[in-house]
Amino acid sequence: MGVNSASQDIVINVPPSQFFDVIADYERYPEILPEMESARIIKREHGEVHAQFTFNLIKRVSYTLAMVETPPHRLEWRLVEGPLAKNSGSWQLTPMGDNQTLAEYSIDLSLGIFVPKAVINRFVVKTMPRLLNHFKYAADARDS
Numbered sequence: 001m002g003v004n005s006a007s008q009d010i011v012i013n014v015p016p017s018q019f020f021d022v023i024a025d026y027e028r029y030p031e032i033l034p035e036m037e038s039a040r041i042i043k044r045e046h047g048e049v050h051a052q053f054t055f056n057l058i059k060r061v062s063y064t065l066a067m068v069e070t071p072p073h074r075l076e077w078r079l080v081e082g083p084l085a086k087n088s089g090s091w092q093l094t095p096m097g098d099n100q101t102l103a104e105y106s107i108d109l110s111l112g113i114f115v116p117k118a119v120i121n122r123f124v125v126k127t128m129p130r131l132l133n134h135f136k137y138a139a140d141a142r143d144s
Contacts, residue, residue: 007106010132014139016093016101017072022139023091024069026051032138033131050080063087085112105132 012019022032026049029039035055042050042064049069054062063082069075072093079087089107096102105128 004110005106005108006128007104008128008132009102009104010129010136011096012101012103012136012139013099014101014143015072015099016095018143019093019101019103019135019139020069020072020075022135022142023075024049024067024071026053026067028138029053032134034134083112085110103132103135 026039027041030036035057037054037056039051039053042052049067050064051067052062052064054060061083063084064080065077066080067077074092076090087109092104094102
Protein backbone atom coordinates (compact mmCIF):
# COMPACT_ATOMS: atom_id res chain seq x y z
CA MET A 1 0.00 0.00 0.00
CA GLY A 2 1.39 3.41 -0.89
CA VAL A 3 5.04 4.14 -1.44
CA ASN A 4 6.67 2.67 1.64
CA SER A 5 10.30 3.76 1.98
CA ALA A 6 12.43 5.67 -0.49
CA SER A 7 15.64 7.66 -0.19
CA GLN A 8 17.64 9.88 -2.50
CA ASP A 9 20.42 12.42 -2.20
CA ILE A 10 21.63 15.51 -4.02
CA VAL A 11 24.61 17.86 -3.75
CA ILE A 12 23.60 21.44 -2.92
CA ASN A 13 25.98 24.35 -3.59
CA VAL A 14 25.51 26.06 -0.23
CA PRO A 15 26.64 25.07 3.29
CA PRO A 16 24.30 22.96 5.48
CA SER A 17 23.15 25.93 7.57
CA GLN A 18 21.91 27.79 4.47
CA PHE A 19 20.13 24.75 3.07
CA PHE A 20 18.60 24.02 6.47
CA ASP A 21 17.11 27.52 6.44
CA VAL A 22 15.39 26.67 3.14
CA ILE A 23 13.96 23.31 4.21
CA ALA A 24 12.83 24.69 7.59
CA ASP A 25 10.98 27.64 6.01
CA TYR A 26 7.72 25.67 5.81
CA GLU A 27 5.45 28.57 4.95
CA ARG A 28 7.47 29.20 1.77
CA TYR A 29 7.02 25.62 0.52
CA PRO A 30 4.25 26.70 -1.92
CA GLU A 31 6.82 28.97 -3.60
CA ILE A 32 9.23 26.02 -3.92
CA LEU A 33 6.91 23.12 -4.76
CA PRO A 34 4.44 23.73 -7.61
CA GLU A 35 1.99 21.06 -6.39
CA MET A 36 1.67 22.66 -2.94
CA GLU A 37 -1.26 25.02 -2.54
CA SER A 38 -0.62 26.17 1.01
CA ALA A 39 1.50 25.69 4.10
CA ARG A 40 1.01 27.19 7.53
CA ILE A 41 2.52 26.83 10.98
CA ILE A 42 -0.07 25.61 13.48
CA LYS A 43 2.12 25.67 16.58
CA ARG A 44 5.67 25.59 17.88
CA GLU A 45 6.33 23.84 21.18
CA HIS A 46 8.76 21.46 22.87
CA GLY A 47 11.22 21.55 19.98
CA GLU A 48 8.57 20.66 17.41
CA VAL A 49 6.87 22.66 14.71
CA HIS A 50 3.42 21.50 13.64
CA ALA A 51 2.75 22.56 10.06
CA GLN A 52 -0.26 21.93 7.86
CA PHE A 53 0.36 21.34 4.15
CA THR A 54 -2.16 21.19 1.31
CA PHE A 55 -1.22 19.55 -1.99
CA ASN A 56 -3.30 19.41 -5.13
CA LEU A 57 -2.23 16.31 -7.00
CA ILE A 58 -5.10 14.31 -8.45
CA LYS A 59 -7.24 15.72 -5.65
CA ARG A 60 -6.64 18.15 -2.79
CA VAL A 61 -4.94 16.55 0.22
CA SER A 62 -4.26 18.34 3.53
CA TYR A 63 -2.23 16.90 6.37
CA THR A 64 -0.32 18.05 9.43
CA LEU A 65 3.26 17.05 10.16
CA ALA A 66 5.29 17.42 13.35
CA MET A 67 8.72 18.68 12.31
CA VAL A 68 11.67 18.11 14.64
CA GLU A 69 14.54 20.45 13.81
CA THR A 70 18.17 19.72 14.66
CA PRO A 71 19.91 22.59 12.86
CA PRO A 72 21.93 22.64 10.75
CA HIS A 73 22.16 18.93 10.01
CA ARG A 74 18.82 17.17 10.40
CA LEU A 75 15.10 17.72 9.96
CA GLU A 76 12.67 14.89 10.75
CA TRP A 77 8.90 14.70 10.42
CA ARG A 78 5.99 12.46 11.28
CA LEU A 79 2.31 12.53 10.45
CA VAL A 80 0.06 14.07 13.11
CA GLU A 81 -3.22 14.33 11.21
CA GLY A 82 -4.54 13.69 7.73
CA PRO A 83 -5.86 11.12 5.28
CA LEU A 84 -2.53 9.36 4.76
CA ALA A 85 -1.82 6.13 6.64
CA LYS A 86 1.80 7.18 7.22
CA ASN A 87 4.14 10.03 6.33
CA SER A 88 7.46 10.18 8.12
CA GLY A 89 10.93 11.00 6.96
CA SER A 90 13.97 13.20 7.22
CA TRP A 91 16.52 15.42 5.59
CA GLN A 92 20.11 14.60 6.62
CA LEU A 93 22.60 17.33 5.69
CA THR A 94 26.30 16.51 5.52
CA PRO A 95 28.90 19.22 4.86
CA MET A 96 31.19 18.77 1.87
CA GLY A 97 34.17 20.83 0.80
CA ASP A 98 33.81 24.23 -0.85
CA ASN A 99 30.55 25.23 0.88
CA GLN A 100 28.57 22.29 -0.43
CA THR A 101 26.06 20.00 1.25
CA LEU A 102 25.14 16.40 0.61
CA ALA A 103 21.39 16.41 1.28
CA GLU A 104 19.76 13.01 1.80
CA TYR A 105 15.96 12.94 1.67
CA SER A 106 14.23 9.86 3.09
CA ILE A 107 10.52 9.20 3.27
CA ASP A 108 8.26 6.44 4.56
CA LEU A 109 4.85 7.03 3.03
CA SER A 110 1.69 4.96 2.96
CA LEU A 111 -1.51 6.18 1.41
CA GLY A 112 -3.62 3.53 3.11
CA ILE A 113 -4.93 2.31 -0.23
CA PHE A 114 -3.53 0.02 -2.90
CA VAL A 115 -1.22 1.84 -5.29
CA PRO A 116 0.05 0.08 -8.44
CA LYS A 117 3.79 -0.61 -8.59
CA ALA A 118 4.09 1.58 -11.71
CA VAL A 119 2.81 4.59 -9.75
CA ILE A 120 5.23 3.89 -6.90
CA ASN A 121 8.12 3.60 -9.35
CA ARG A 122 7.11 6.91 -10.96
CA PHE A 123 7.24 8.56 -7.54
CA VAL A 124 10.73 7.23 -6.83
CA VAL A 125 12.13 7.79 -10.34
CA LYS A 126 10.51 11.13 -11.26
CA THR A 127 8.86 12.87 -8.33
CA MET A 128 11.64 12.57 -5.73
CA PRO A 129 14.40 13.96 -7.99
CA ARG A 130 12.08 16.82 -9.02
CA LEU A 131 11.34 17.60 -5.36
CA LEU A 132 15.06 17.62 -4.52
CA ASN A 133 15.81 19.87 -7.48
CA HIS A 134 13.09 22.34 -6.47
CA PHE A 135 14.73 22.71 -3.04
CA LYS A 136 18.19 22.95 -4.62
CA TYR A 137 17.02 25.77 -6.90
CA ALA A 138 15.44 27.56 -3.92
CA ALA A 139 18.76 27.36 -2.03
CA ASP A 140 20.68 28.61 -5.08
CA ALA A 141 18.24 31.52 -5.50
CA ARG A 142 18.64 32.57 -1.86
CA ASP A 143 22.42 32.39 -2.19
CA SER A 144 22.63 34.63 -5.26
